[in-house]
Amino acid sequence: MERQPITTQTRKLLSRHQIALKKSLGQNFLTDAHVIGKIIRSAELDRETGVIEIGPGIGALTEQLAEYAGGVVAVELDDRLVPILREQFQGQSRVSIIHGDAMKVDFRRLIGEHLNGLTKYAVVANLPYYITSPILMRLLEERLPLTHIVVMIQKEVAERLRAKPGTKDYGSLTVAVQYFAEVSWVATVPRHVFVPRPNVDSAVVRLSVRPKPAVHVRDERLFFRVVRAAFNQRRKTLSNALSTLLLNGKNKETLNRWLEEVGIDPRRRGETLSLEEFARLADGLADHLGTKPNGSGC
Numbered sequence: 001m002e003r004q005p006i007t008t009q010t011r012k013l014l015s016r017h018q019i020a021l022k023k024s025l026g027q028n029f030l031t032d033a034h035v036i037g038k039i040i041r042s043a044e045l046d047r048e049t050g051v052i053e054i055g056p057g058i059g060a061l062t063e064q065l066a067e068y069a070g071g072v073v074a075v076e077l078d079d080r081l082v083p084i085l086r087e088q089f090q091g092q093s094r095v096s097i098i099h100g101d102a103m104k105v106d107f108r109r110l111i112g113e114h115l116n117g118l119t120k121y122a123v124v125a126n127l128p129y130y131i132t133s134p135i136l137m138r139l140l141e142e143r144l145p146l147t148h149i150v151v152m153i154q155k156e157v158a159e160r161l162r163a164k165p166g167t168k169d170y171g172s173l174t175v176a177v178q179y180f181a182e183v184s185w186v187a188t189v190p191r192h193v194f195v196p197r198p199n200v201d202s203a204v205v206r207l208s209v210r211p212k213p214a215v216h217v218r219d220e221r222l223f224f225r226v227v228r229a230a231f232n233q234r235r236k237t238l239s240n241a242l243s244t245l246l247l248n249g250k251n252k253e254t255l256n257r258w259l260e261e262v263g264i265d266p267r268r269r270g271e272t273l274s275l276e277e278f279a280r281l282a283d284g285l286a287d288h289l290g291t292k293p294n295g296s297g298c
């Protein structure tokens with residue numbers, strides 16, 4: 001019922017401002033109030049929660065975030081949309097519109113400047129799909145004070161985030177995201193609720209950020225190097241994939257012995273390893289290669 005008005009509103013607004021949407025900026029605007037409702041409910045907002053929104057577009061989601069959250073900082077890259085947003089939220093002290101690139105802005109500073117005094121922080125967004133993986137990794141790796149992230153992303157990528165070992169969707173993004181957060185599926189979203197309609201279906205997922213990573217590792221950098229190496233050459237055995245990376249292909253026998261020491265069969269493929277096994281493997285290798293203090297991961 002409510003779909004028609006939002007679609008009409010969106011089209012009218014864009015045409016009034018003579019804005020042709022840019023595919024290169026991932027501009028597919030959400031026009032379904034029910035889907036917006038699902039995102040909002042999953043975000044569990046209250047007046048103590050500050051929200052960072054990435055890519056507010058013309059503000060359909062922003063409006064609802066402002067209704068329920070204690071404050072909203074919305075970061076939009078397209079300079080044609082920023083004045084429309086500023087006009088729309090004029091006089092609403094809880095909403096700050098920032099013109100900037102979500103891959104570059106200093107989120108910690110935005111929280112300090114615009115969401116000061118709130119006690120919880122979340123990211124809620126219908127993401128521009130071309131930055132999905134790097135922005136999620138950025139948000140998680142920087143260890144921002146976020147309790148959760150609720151995002152609409154391409155369904156295919158959402159499947160990768162929640163994948164289990166040994167499946168085709170399981171990859172380095174899965175391991176990295178599940179290391180930092182617990183992933184839950186909120187909703188599958190068909191392509192027809194967007195203007196313009198994208199070529200793929202979408203999904204809303206919630207990442208509940210873990211107070212501590214899912215597994216303890218002694219050298220986080222090495223852990224992520226091992227994960228990347230294992231998936232870079234998915235069809236290779238661990239023995240082959242890791243010896244290329246860690247030992248320039250030399251000393252495969254030594255590496256096999258190290259793998260066996262931690263109870264991992266060198267003939268296995270990396271894509272079959274659970275997070276716990278990757279952690280055990282990385283810690284075992286750290287014993288032989290030396291460790292570095294834990295710092296930024298991937």
Ligand SMILES: C[S@@+](CC[C@H](N)C(=O)[O-])C[C@H]1O[C@@H](n2cnc3c(N)ncnc32)[C@H](O)[C@@H]1O
Nearest residue numbers: 028029030055056057076077078101102126128
């Ligand atoms: C999928 S649309 C979502 C729009 C709106 N939130 C909605 O749900 O209808 C993505 C938005 O992100 C903006 N965007 C694209 N790249 C961005 C970036 N690097 N930083 C911030 N915003 C970006 C686009 O201009 C667009 O407004």
